[in-house]
Amino acid sequence: MTWDAIANIFQGVTTLADAFSHNPKMAIARILLILLGLLLVYLGKKGILEALLMIPMGLGMATVNAAIMFFDPLNLHGGTGTLFVEAQAGATADAVKNAAEVMTILQIDWLQPIYTFTFSNGLIACLVFMGIGALLDVGYVMARPFQSMFIAVCAELGTIITFPISQWFGYTPQQAAAISIVGGADGPMVLFTSLRLAPELFVPIAVIAYLYLGFAYGGYPYLIKFMVPKKLLAIKPAPPKKKRNITSGEKMLFAVVACVLLSFLLPVAAPLILSLFFGVVIRESGIKEFIDLLQGPILYVSTMFLGLLLGVLCDANTIMDPKVLPLLLLGILSLLISGIGGILAGYILYFVTRGKFNPAIGIAGVSCVPTTSKVAQKVVSKVNRGAIILPDALGANVSGVITTAIIAGIFCSLLAK
Amino acid sequence: MSGWTEALLTYGLTIVIAFGIAGLIQLMVVLLEKRNNKEP
Known part of the structure; x- marks a missing residue:
């Protein structure tokens, strides 16, 4: 087994090390966002911040920044990405390309259906209201x-x-x-x-x-x-x-x-x-x-997914x-x-x-x-x-x-x- | 700094609509009260 194969198993660590050598600012931002996410969970639990939103948001924020891997099916982020959600899918000027991108990413990212069908059309805001x-x-x-x-x-x-x-x-x-x-x-x-x-x-x-x-x-x-x-x-x-x-x-x-x-x-x-x-x-x-x-x-299902999606x-x-x-x-x-x-x-x-x-x-x-x-x-x-x-x-x-x-x-x- | 005209227009319209609604509520409450007092 080579070092490359081992590095390929622990892609969260590898992408972070890679970012430190190519773009240290991004690597530091990733670490700070993980820490901020954990802090939000803590402050939510303590009742200092609104727990209903901050606990799902903080956990989502910390996890998404930890779980970055070598995966970028739409070529949007220089070869790295996650399996959570892709907000930029379908944001080009070409309607046909947009539809294809959204259909592709809907079948990959697990929170994408919630984002596409409730976030980007304002439905979740209306449900909370x-x-x-x-x-x-x-x-x-x-x-x-x-x-x-x-x-x-x-x-x-x-x-x-x-x-x-x-x-x-x-x-x-x-x-x-x-x-x-x-x-x-x-x-x-x-x-x-x-x-x-x-x-x-x-x-x-x-x-x-x-x-x-x-x-x-x-x-x-x-x-x-x-x-x-x-x-x-x-x-x-x-x-x-x-x-x-x-x-x-x-x-x-x-x-x-x-x-x-x-x-x-x-x-x-x-x-x-x-x-x-x-x-x-x-x-x-x-x-x-x-x-x-x-x-x-x-109200509570919408608020929970709102917090989680904002976090990721x-x-x-x-x-x-x-x-x-x-x-x-x-x-x-x-x-x-x-x-x-x-x-x-x-x-x-x-x-x-x-x-x-x-x-x-x-x-x-x-x-x-x-x-x-x-x-x-x-x-x-x-x-x-x-x-x-x-x-x-x-x-x-x-x-x-x-x-x-x-x-x-x-x-x-x-x-x- | 641009944008003050739109900002003031928005604020002015908000004030008019908000107080219009307040007036409507007041009118509704007064009319309902009168109607309730008339009923035996």
Whole structure:
């Protein structure tokens, strides 16, 4: 047996050694991505980052960078590849060649069917949105519509400001829109917009968006503590003047009207709008079997495969693309400005209500349902256990999803090639 | 820096649509409340 034959058995090691001699940057990136993947699993397990996404994503990231072998059936990566997924299959200008590439790779890569049939057409984003819709109680928005929408609109500042900044970094308007929508903090919306406007950047944008959404879970509490003093964090929201129970029929009526109206205004975003309000309508319809299906298997299976696929898409080749590095900065900038915008809206409402509004609620305008609401309540509860801000926060949260859908729809209509 | 026109247009339209929806919700709630009060 020769050394070559032995090296051929352990191709993960051989490709790494080979990369060290030919392209050391790529080899180091591979090792760092394996370590980052393991770190994400650890932080997910510890509850510092969102476990639902980070555990499958981290494991996928670590494994795909370990499992690189001498295999490149489409000649896309200089002779190396994996048996997981090929995002670039079918991305040429030739439709016949694309079909042939996709058919070939569908029979080789085990996660390719999920990528081709649910990722690249936005289906997985819609399925996640149906599940989220089935968890949403629109009664919180109906109880205080103007307050919720005001916070949500201010919490879109990151999306708006990052759009021209991204163009300054050299991205096209379509790419800039896809990048800046990260500030809406709505994963499915980011997937949808990048697929429509900048499919060439879909993988890195999606990966970075979900990575940062995990970090928002850990980072936003610090932003709240930095911007809101303890005295204001302890404020108990004033009870509503007239307390009336909003019936499920009224919530359903709102969901149906909003769905049709928003789809009429923004047909490009109609698949996402329908998915979200379909979930809401099912929730309020009381059909237990459908509610259980959407809130359980559909939401969790979609989220699990979303995390796993995003992880395996994080190979060193994709992440080391020079166009990707500025995305790391722009994504976090967008989320940071949105968070600041939301808290500033909270301050405006604090002054308008003469000190009866807790400014920490503002962070919930950055949608990411229901994470930012939970984050705000957690921070407030540490200061004052009696301050229940969750109903107000959830109102802003649901409105955040609606405003992000509006912006995504406008961007897609305004900038579609 | 280019892109501010599109950004401001998008933001303006978002504000109009978002507050339009808020107004619609408010109107719906008020009408439903009136209808409920009329019912014996």
